[in-house]
Amino acid sequence: MTKIPKPPSPVVTDPDHGPPGCGEEADAARWLGRLTARRMLAPERPGPYTLGAGRSIDVPAGSAEHLLYLVVSGGCAVDTGPRRLTLDPGTLLWVRPGTLFSLTAPSGRPTVLHPLRLAGDPETDRDLAPVVLVRDAWELRWLVEALPAELASALPHRKERLRGMLLVLFSSLLRRAEMGDEPGVLGASARRAVERFVDEHISGRPRAADLARVAGLSPDYFTRMFRRTYGMPPREWIIHRRIQHAATHLDRTTSIGQVAARYGYADGFLFSRQFKAVMGVSPQLYRSR
Known part of the structure; x- marks a missing residue:
């Protein structure tokens, strides 16, 4: 299992505003x-x-x-x-x-x-x-x-x-x-920070608490805001994002097992089951399209 390093401290604590000059x-x-x-x-x-x-x-x-x-x-x-x-x-x-x-x-x-x-x-x-x-x-x-x-x-x-x-x-x-984020959802800077952190550690197993620290929010409050923003809990969203990344590497020159291992799956069956749940088809059928 890939070890997830401690997330960096957020640049700002207010998730609705980015640092000066960007955002x-x-x-x-x-x-x-x-x-x-x-x-x-x-x-x-x-x-x-x-x-x-x-x-x-x-x-x-x-x-x-x-x-x-x-x-x-x-x-x-x-x-x-x-x-x-x-x-x-x-x-x-x-x-x-x-x-x-x-x-x-x-x-x-x-x-x-x-x-x-x-x-x-x-x-x-x-x-x-x-x-x-x-x-x-x-x-x-x-x-x-x-x-x-x-x-x-x-x-x-x-x-x-x-x-x-x-x-x-x-x-x-x-x-x-x-002109203003909708109340009750994560601000744009928090979304960017969370998505970039997950993409950088996509083969690991980041937890909701890791993402909460990136966003500068308490875990419980972050989880509620995350569900309202993305329509699913953090763990499920991370699986979706990991599978979507993996799908881009499914070609005839790379085995399904190699792709699964690249994204942190020691169990090929688990990879196939999650892939079908997210993409609607098995990795084999997806690659043959």
């Missing part, structure tokens, strides 16, 4: 700087669509893409594990890649949603909150509706227009989000 704004600028027209993906279905009364959109293992939903009418609820939030008309929901969630329309009426899809960027996506929710975002509706049409067009300067529209949309969402 949310710098990370957002870096993410926006890598935003290109090529990352805009065609919608799976054109235009707004209706989610029938009592029906749901379930993404239990998280998506590989950024998913955005503008609630046009009807309202719905979003679940991210233990958290359940009501989305009124005009609410814009942005879900980061790898975040499990479900959207459910109320039993009494349907919900009209306008979706958008954006390819992920593993290098910078981890600096973003798992879920961004902006209420009363009607001023951004024209962008949500115009982006798919621009993507499908063959008019001059299409790439430049797409990038410009994406920058306006996402910079507006980030600005609204950075």
Whole structure:
């Protein structure tokens, strides 16, 4: 078993604010700087669509893409594990890649949603909150509706227009989000510190207490905040993250046993069982895709 070194003392004790000169704004600028027209993906279905009364959109293992939903009418609820939030008309929901969630329309009426899809960027996506929710975002509706049409067009300067529209949309969402974290969840600097610490010790067995020290919070309070932020307890989230890392190394030149050992699994059966629970298929089937 890999020994986890004692985490460094946090730079700041307030998880909602980073050290001077960095933090949310710098990370957002870096993410926006890598935003290109090529990352805009065609919608799976054109235009707004209706989610029938009592029906749901379930993404239990998280998506590989950024998913955005503008609630046009009807309202719905979003679940991210233990958290359940009501989305009124005009609410814009942005879900980061790898975040499990479900959207459910109320039993009494349907919900009209306008979706958008954006390819992920593993290098910078981890600096973003798992879920961004902006209420009363009607001023951004024209962008949500115009982006798919621009993507499908063959008019001059299409790439430049797409990038410009994406920058306006996402910079507006980030600005609204950075004006204040949602109460009851981990702040952006705490999320960054925790995710980086786990990634640096991904083959070990970091404990919730280790992550709490990184975030500068007591273990009990941290665990409650973590569940509200990520939708699962720390131990389960660490397993998900470790398996997702391992999946990127499953190719035909490396044995499954070698990958399991690289990520701290002495027991290949345990690796296979956790891999299937997270990814939905066995390591063998995943590698053969």
